[in-house]
Amino acid sequence: MNLRVLVLLPILVLAGCKPKVQELKIGVSAPTTGSISATGQSAKNAIALVQDEINAGGGVQVGDKQVKVRFILEDDEDKPESTATVFQKLINQDKVLAIVGSYTSKCSNAGAPIAEAAGIPVVSPWSTNPNVTKGRKFIFRACFIDPFQGRVVAQFATNKLKAKTGAVVYDVASDYNKGIAEVFRDEFTKMGGKIVGFETYNTKDTDFSAQLTKIKGSNPDVIFLPNYFNEVPLQIQQARKLGLTAVMLGGDGWDNPELVKLGGKVMDGTYFSNHYSPDIDNPIAKTFIAKYKSRFGIVPDAAAALTYDSANLILRATATAGKADSKAIRDALAATVGFQGVTGTITYGGGGDPVKGAVVIKVEDGKFVFDSAVNP
Amino acid sequence: MDTIIQQLFNAAQLGAVYALIALGYSMVYGIIRLINFAHGDIFMLGGFIGLLLTTRLGWLPFWVLMPLAMLLTALVGVAVERVAYRRLRNAQRMSVVITTLGVGIFLENLVRLTVGPETRQIPARLPSGPVVWLQQHLGAFVTWDKLWIILISLALMAVLWLVVNRTLIGTAMRAVADNKDAVPLMGVNLNLVIAVTFAIGSALAAAGGIFYGQAYSIDPYMGIDLGWKAFIAAVIGGIGSIEGAVLGSFLLAGVEVVTVAYLSSNLKNGIAFGLLILLLLVWPWGIMGRPTLKKV
Numbered sequence: 001m002n003l004r005v006l007v008l009l010p011i012l013v014l015a016g017c018k019p020k021v022q023e024l025k026i027g028v029s030a031p032t033t034g035s036i037s038a039t040g041q042s043a044k045n046a047i048a049l050v051q052d053e054i055n056a057g058g059g060v061q062v063g064d065k066q067v068k069v070r071f072i073l074e075d076d077e078d079k080p081e082s083t084a085t086v087f088q089k090l091i092n093q094d095k096v097l098a099i100v101g102s103y104t105s106k107c108s109n110a111g112a113p114i115a116e117a118a119g120i121p122v123v124s125p126w127s128t129n130p131n132v133t134k135g136r137k138f139i140f141r142a143c144f145i146d147p148f149q150g151r152v153v154a155q156f157a158t159n160k161l162k163a164k165t166g167a168v169v170y171d172v173a174s175d176y177n178k179g180i181a182e183v184f185r186d187e188f189t190k191m192g193g194k195i196v197g198f199e200t201y202n203t204k205d206t207d208f209s210a211q212l213t214k215i216k217g218s219n220p221d222v223i224f225l226p227n228y229f230n231e232v233p234l235q236i237q238q239a240r241k242l243g244l245t246a247v248m249l250g251g252d253g254w255d256n257p258e259l260v261k262l263g264g265k266v267m268d269g270t271y272f273s274n275h276y277s278p279d280i281d282n283p284i285a286k287t288f289i290a291k292y293k294s295r296f297g298i299v300p301d302a303a304a305a306l307t308y309d310s311a312n313l314i315l316r317a318t319a320t321a322g323k324a325d326s327k328a329i330r331d332a333l334a335a336t337v338g339f340q341g342v343t344g345t346i347t348y349g350g351g352g353d354p355v356k357g358a359v360v361i362k363v364e365d366g367k368f369v370f371d372s373a374v375n376p
Numbered sequence: 377m378d379t380i381i382q383q384l385f386n387a388a389q390l391g392a393v394y395a396l397i398a399l400g401y402s403m404v405y406g407i408i409r410l411i412n413f414a415h416g417d418i419f420m421l422g423g424f425i426g427l428l429l430t431t432r433l434g435w436l437p438f439w440v441l442m443p444l445a446m447l448l449t450a451l452v453g454v455a456v457e458r459v460a461y462r463r464l465r466n467a468q469r470m471s472v473v474i475t476t477l478g479v480g481i482f483l484e485n486l487v488r489l490t491v492g493p494e495t496r497q498i499p500a501r502l503p504s505g506p507v508v509w510l511q512q513h514l515g516a517f518v519t520w521d522k523l524w525i526i527l528i529s530l531a532l533m534a535v536l537w538l539v540v541n542r543t544l545i546g547t548a549m550r551a552v553a554d555n556k557d558a559v560p561l562m563g564v565n566l567n568l569v570i571a572v573t574f575a576i577g578s579a580l581a582a583a584g585g586i587f588y589g590q591a592y593s594i595d596p597y598m599g600i601d602l603g604w605k606a607f608i609a610a611v612i613g614g615i616g617s618i619e620g621a622v623l624g625s626f627l628l629a630g631v632e633v634v635t636v637a638y639l640s641s642n643l644k645n646g647i648a649f650g651l652l653i654l655l656l657l658v659w660p661w662g663i664m665g666r667p668t669l670k671k672v
Contacts (some may be wrong), residue, residue, distance in 0.1 A: 035595065037493050172642060199641045204601055206592040209386040210636035216517075217379045230495040234593050241504065242382065243517030262497060262593075 024060060024069045024324055026314060027090030029101030029111060030307075031078035035204075035230050038258045039103055039303045040075065043125070045296050046307035047071050047100070049288075050315070060315050063322045069315065076102050080110035087111040091118045097326050098122065098314045100307060104228075105129030105176040112139045121330040123313050125306035128252065129175045133352035138330050140352035142310040142343065143275055143302075146176070149251050150183025152273045152358045152374045153224060158191040160372070161247055163221035167197030169211050169235060170226050174203055180226040180251050188224075196220050206231075212239045224249045229256040233263025240266060247271070255302045260366040267363045271371065275302040276343040277359045279370040285342045302343070309341035381516035383637045389522050389591060391629030392529035396584030397606035398613070398621040399536065400577030406553045406616035407573050408465065410472055414456065414479035415581060416603015422449040422582025423594040424487050427498045438501040442586055446579040453578025454571050462567070480599065487596040498589035525587045532583055533622055536576065540618060545572055553616065612652055614665025623663055628652065 028047055032040035051071050054060060059068040072094050076083040083102050090096045091114065098121045102108045108127035115122045116136045124132060124141040128149060133139045157163040166188050170181040185195050196218035199211035212235070215223065223239065223246045225232050236248050250272035260267050278289055278299050288308060292300040300308075313336065314329065321328035339346040346354040357375040361368045397419045404412045426445040433441065460479050464472045502521035510516045540546040548569045551559045560566045588594060588602070605628065613624025628648065635647045661667045 033488075033493055035493065035495060199636070201641060202645070204597075206588075206598065207386075207390055209389075210383060210633040211641050213379045213382045213386055214637050214641075216382070234495075234497070238592075241519045241522070243506065258494065262495065 022067070024062070024067050024318060025094055025096045026069060026071050026311070027087075027094060027096035027099040027101070028071050028073040028307075028311075029076045029083055029086045029090065029099060029103075029107070030073060031103055031107070032073070032075040034077040034079065036078050036104070036228055036256075038229070038256050039126070039301075040078075042256070042301050042304035043101075043103065043307045044073060045292065046300065046304040047073060047311060049291060049295065050308055050311040054315060061319050062324055067324070071100075071311070072096060076107055076111075078104055078107060080106050083107040083111045084114060087114040091115065091120050096120065097318070097324055098329055100125065100310045100314065103127065103303065104174070105132055105179070106174050108132045108139075109175055112136060115139065119330070120326050121314070121317075121333055123310040123333070125310040126252075126303050127176070129179045130353075131175065131179075136352065140313070140333055140348065140354075142306045142313060142341070142346065142354065143252070144356045144358055145353050146180040146251075147183050149273050149358060150180045150226075151187045152360065153249055153251065153271075154184050154187035154191060154193070155374070156271065156273070156360050156372070157188060157222045157224075157247075157249060158193055161222060163193060163247070165194050165196045165218070165220040166222045166224060167195065167199070167215045167218070167220040167246070168224045168226070169197075169199045169201065169208060169215070170224075171203050171205075171228075171231070172200035176253065177226050177228075181224070184224050184226065206234065208235050208238050209242060212242050212244060216242055216244050220246050222247045222249055226251045226253065228253040229259040230262070233259060233267060236263060236270065237266045252302055255361075255368075257298060257301065260363065264366065268365060270363045272361055272363075273358050273374075274361050274368075275356075275358065276305050277361055277368065277370040280359070282342070282344075284340055288342045305342040309339075309343055309346065312341065313339060313346065379516075379637070381510075381514045382518065383633050385516065385518045385522055385526070387630045387633035388526045388626070389587075390633065391626035392526050393584045393588050393591075394602075394606050394609050394625035394629055395533065395622045396529055396580045396587070397602065398610040398625045399533070399618060400581045401607050401610040402613070402615050402618060402621040403549075403573050403577050405610075406618075407549060408552075408556065408570060410461065411476070411607070412461075412577075413473065413476040413603070413607075414483065415476075415577065416599035416601075416606065417480040417483040418449060418453055418456075418578050418599070419581040419585045419588075419602065419606075420594065420596065420599035421452060421483055421487065421585070422446070422578070423498070423585030423589040423598070424491055424596075425449055425582065426586035426589055427496060427594065428491075430499050430501065434499070441501070442583065445586055446582045449582030449585075450575040450579040453574045453581075457571060457574040462570075480603075484596050484599065491596070493596060495593050495595045496589070497593050498586060500590055502590065521590065525591060529583070529587065532580060536580065537618065539576070545569070549573055608649075608652065610662075612655060612662055614659075614662025616666070617662070617664040620662055620664030627663075 030040040030043035058066040074086040076086045103126045105127040108124045116138050121138045128146045130145050168181045171177040197215035248270040252274050254272040255274050317329045317332035320332040337347050344356050359373050360371045362371040400415045502524045504521050507518050510518050552569050609624040609628045610621045613620030631648045635644050
């Protein structure tokens, strides 16, 4: 055997093993292009804020030294197949310690198995579908889950709006929309309401008039549209043009400034459940909102607030773990108790889903106004 | 309250937009036997040109804005033919088809980079109040813009029919469709006839894009799905036939709406396209299509 190989091999092996912590690398998988690129932009902003905040203070205390943090953001285009590629790249190429992401549930469901197999902890800011964390040890989220959200909206419709009949129009090709639609249907029926229409469409459809006209025949009190902000205004507009007068309700997928930019007046008088409201009285939230506003010129939406919380959850777990090791970070994350975030207090009781409250927001004159808070 | 009449108007509006796109596919195929897969993206581009004109030159009346957007899109269509397709006219069929796909991807990304990927709507310029007469007499809630979109589309199709069947250039187009090689021998400028065909097809697609952007919404990738649907409508009607493209479009929209209204919105595409496959089994050339005999 070649002598040089014999000499070099142990050196290379040793060099590869030696833990050199110069910076902590954390991956971010967010839809910065594609149909919900506005959410990806919120994520990007929040991440920039976290990175500058932590590094301005010298970085994260890991064991006996301070380490700077670098977030590596990749675009998953809000497509499950791209999300899988992004997760693979972050884990295998960039060797990140943990991942923030992805955003929509369909994407998180594509990325999560890859991180789970590689033993990389993930905190999803915005994926509310229950399956994302189910049966997985390394997957966490910073938001509530759809069974809770669906119940909040059903309760609101029954108790506050005194609705007796309801209808649902949802995207059947997306995990989030489908999950929350079914929960709303079941909860609303359980509370004594009647579902008079349960209609579907497919992602990228833009004509909803046939479904809405069908619903018009039974004239419901409320219509639940658990879809994303880029479609909802068009659905409501088409509904009004077809003469539907029902009160329109939605979930956290509505929360983006694009909603009123696209919908304008047609959005007034609608309600949706959300993770937080900028009006909420919480000192951490107030500081975050002020900083975000002065830097980016807009009020942060829930996706931005949850991204901020998710990244900070990982940073705190790294400090608690005391070493730059994915497994240790995962264990520290799972043991998180009483983390004070922008969107409320986060405690993981065993699984990856936090116990958190929700708020109902009303759209008034193109603004999101706090209506009520619901705790589990 | 019965909603069937309202559903018919929904189908008519959707069908009108499909038809405006399908005509371009059908005419180009009829004349040079080319399936122009970039045509769906020309439709998208027409919508965005309409959006830009409406937001930048909003003081212009709709009756000026719309023809202007159609004219600009027609120029793009002609330019695409001149730059990308003309020199491939005698090349292998496959090369041209790949080029059309490439042009489509280019247009999508051009709009995505210059305007942005967000879903947008063209500010409504047509009156949007309900048509009272229809509401009182038929119990159908139909807004004026929907009615206008259907009527203007039908008018455009009527104009097209007159151009093709009653004018000199239309005669030349039909002649080229019949025999592309013999027509230049008669002193007809083949390039001009083909350019006019692309111009008309693109202008109609632009009208569709503007209507679609007002009634529904537009985004840089909408041309893919809608382009496919319109292409299928053209095939069902018999590709190469103008009447067939219109018939196929209204048929496809009708089947889609009826499936949602009376069967299941979940199965919309499955049932709609299943029926259309059956239809093609009965009429392999499309409803109005002519079987082409291959000379050996």
